[in-house]
Amino acid sequence: MSPLLAQLSPSVTNLIRLDHTHVLSAFHQYEIGSSDRLKRGLADSVCLAIELHTQLEEEVFYPALRVVADTEMLRKSTPEHDEMRGLIARLRAMTVSDPVYDDTFFELMRHVMHHVADEETLLLPAAERLIPEQLAELGARFNKRRLELAAPRTPELAASFARSLSAGTLLAAGGAVLAGAHLLTRHRLGERGLGLGRGRSARPI
Ligand SMILES: [Fe+2]
Ligand SMILES: [Fe+2]
Secondary structure (H helix, E strand, O other): OOHHHHHHOOOHHHHHHHHHHHHHHHHOOOOOOOOHHHHHHHHHHHHHHHHHHHHHHHHHHHHHHHOOEOOHHHHHHHHHHHHHHHHHHHHHHOOOOOOOHHHHHHHHHHHHHHHHHHHHHHHHHHHHHHOHHHHHHHHHHHHHHHHHHHHHHHHHHHHHHHHHHOOOOOOHHHHHHHOOHHHHHHHHHHOOOOOOOOOOOOEOO
């Protein structure tokens, strides 16, 4: 990667932190007493943001870190994502009036908060320590792939976003889904010269 591109691209660790901030903020907007329409819109947007974020981590971030690190946290990250996907599937199969809808949403929130805490205290600092020269390049790939994954789900995003906005709520999760879109031009720069460094041995974080 050229020094110029490295300067222009956001680091993958900061993009992940930004996604976390948006999703946690959206979680905290959910109130048991809100209308069913608002709760559904908020839950749908949070679920979509989590789905995209977890897939991006699994495709772009975790593989790069696995090359240089071997840790329990890294090994359990994808199974934890699978638990979130299971809760998301349960939420989507329910009506908002289901007696366990709120509890299921809050269970998802607890899983995400726990997982995010581990990532922010262990995995992200490890990446910044072990592969600092790759972070911008990975950030460019992360954002480029986000746009690819989000594009076919735009109607879904727009519908949930509209339900939330109709109640006068600014939904941060919608921003999380599309975060980095303004960097499209930079992604296109980033399409040239991508490729992970190799040749290191995995080691404990
Ligand atoms: Fe994760
Ligand atoms: Fe994450």
